[in-house]
Each structure stands twice: as structure tokens, then as C-alpha cells.
Amino acid sequence: MTSRNADTSTPVLEPIASRWSPRAFDETHAFAPGALRSLLEAARWAPSARNTQPWRFIVAHRGSTSFARITDALVESNANWARRASALIVNTVRLEDEDGSPLPWSVYDLGQAVSSYSLQARSEGLYVHQMGGFDHDAIRESFNLERHIEPISVAAVGVLGDPAILTERQQSRETAPRARHELGEIVLVDD
Ligand SMILES: Cc1cc2nc3c(=O)[nH]c(=O)nc-3n(C[C@H](O)[C@H](O)[C@H](O)COP(=O)(O)O)c2cc1C
Numbered sequence: 352m353t354s355r356n357a358d359t360s361t362p363v364l365e366p367i368a369s370r371w372s373p374r375a376f377d378e379t380h381a382f383a384p385g386a387l388r389s390l391l392e393a394a395r396w397a398p399s400a401r402n403t404q405p406w407r408f409i410v411a412h413r414g415s416t417s418f419a420r421i422t423d424a425l426v427e428s429n430a431n432w433a434r435r436a437s438a439l440i441v442n443t444v445r446l447e448d449e450d451g452s453p454l455p456w457s458v459y460d461l462g463q464a465v466s467s468y469s470l471q472a473r474s475e476g477l478y479v480h481q482m483g484g485f486d487h488d489a490i491r492e493s494f495n496l497e498r499h500i501e502p503i504s505v506a507a508v509g510v511l512g513d514p515a516i517l518t519e520r521q522q523s524r525e526t527a528p529r530a531r532h533e534l535g536e537i538v539l540v541d542d
Pocket residue numbers: 370371372373429480481482483484485504529
């Protein structure tokens with residue numbers, strides 16, 4: 352496959368340029384025990400409002416009961432490729448502090464933690480594909496989540512497989528040019 356690196360207008364860090372969200376994961380790849388520790392450590396050191404660290408992760412390796420529970424909760428259009436990933440991570444967040452006060456920045460904080468582990472993954476030759484398409488109640492029930500913990504996204508983690516394993520539609524998405532707004536559209540003021 353040709354490179355799917357970002358066509359950046361100026362050089363950026365390599366893991367940022369080479370990160371993208373594949374669907375063709377290699378189902379013959381498995382993580383050794385502890386292999387995801389560096390990703391979780393990267394998440395752990397993300398910044399958060401008042402250093403509340405509201406992120407909580409459910410980590411499941413392919414073949415485990417937890418992995419099956421997560422794939423069961425994914426919408427079919429995600430489950431049919433994500434089931435080949437080496438691991439799935441449910442990214443959840445505390446919505447309230449221990450004393451019941453709201454944590455208004457917690458979803459924002461979680462996003463930064465997921466971004467950190469996605470880039471750590473890339474620097475180790477791994478890929479992460481985040482998904483919002485899943486049944487929140489199913490995850491909540493399967494993992495008996497406390498009321499103040501909300502599942503926000505699921506991430507597939509693994510190594511690249513052959514795109515030929517995908518459906519034709521998925522293959523064309525896998526190889527389509529990557530697009531972004533121009534810098535001029537996203538920078539409202541640059542004085
Ligand atoms: C919060 C969030 C939810 C997403 N949900 C899905 C999803 O349900 N299914 C899917 O295939 N991709 C999903 N994606 C992946 C995006 O479509 C993808 O990141 C975007 O198209 C940009 O492509 P790139 O990551 O390859 O640069 C999601 C990404 C994020 C950050």
C-alpha cells in the first residue's frame with residue numbers, strides 16, 4: 352500500500368504524520384503480556400483540568416471474555432473489522448468527583464489521554480482506530496460500570512494487516528486520500 356502519511360503543510364512529529372485509522376488489522380498478531388503498558392503510561396501522563404485524571408480504561412486482548420463483550424457492543428459496521436484487532440480499549444471517564452461535584456472538562460481530558468496513547472502506539476509501530484459506534488448501555492451493563500462512569504469511545508489497537516481482508520467498500524476507504532481542512536479554515540485568528 353502507498354503511504355497514508357499526512358500531507359502536512361510543514362513538518363510535524365513523525366508519529367503525528369504517520370498516524371491514521373486502519374480497519375485492516377492483522378488477526379495473527381497478539382500482544383505479549385504487558386505490551387500495552389507503555390500506551391497506558393502515556394495516557395496516565397496526559398494533562399487534565401485540576402489534575403483530576405478522570406480517564407478510566409477497560410483493556411481487552413483478542414480471545415478474552417472482555418474482548419467478546421466489547422465486540423458484541425459495537426455496531427456491526429465496526430465489529431466486522433475491529434474483531435481482528437489485537438486489543439480493544441474502552442475509553443471511559445468519570446463525570447463526577449468523589450464528592451459528587453461535576454467534572455466539566457473530563458471528556459476533554461479523556462481525549463487528550465487517548466491522543467497520547469495513540470501517538471505512543473504509533474511510535475511503537477502500532478495503530479489505533481477509535482470508534483464512537485457502540486451501545487453504551489451494553490458496555491455499561493457488561494462491565495458493571497458505576498453510575499458516574501461514562502463510556503465515550505472504543506479503540507482498536509494492533510498492527511496493519513492486508514487490506515484484501517476487507518470488504519470492497521472498506522478497501523476503498525482504507526486507501527482513499529486523507530483529507531483535512533486547510534490551516535486557514537481552522538485558525539480563526541493568527542495575529
Ligand atoms: C470520537 C471518534 C469516533 C469515531 N467513530 C468511528 C466509528 O464509529 N467507526 C469508524 O470506522 N471510525 C470512527 N472514527 C474514526 C474517524 O472516522 C477518523 O479518525 C477520521 O475519519 C480521520 O481519519 P484518520 O484517523 O485516518 O486520520 C472515530 C474517531 C473518533 C475520534
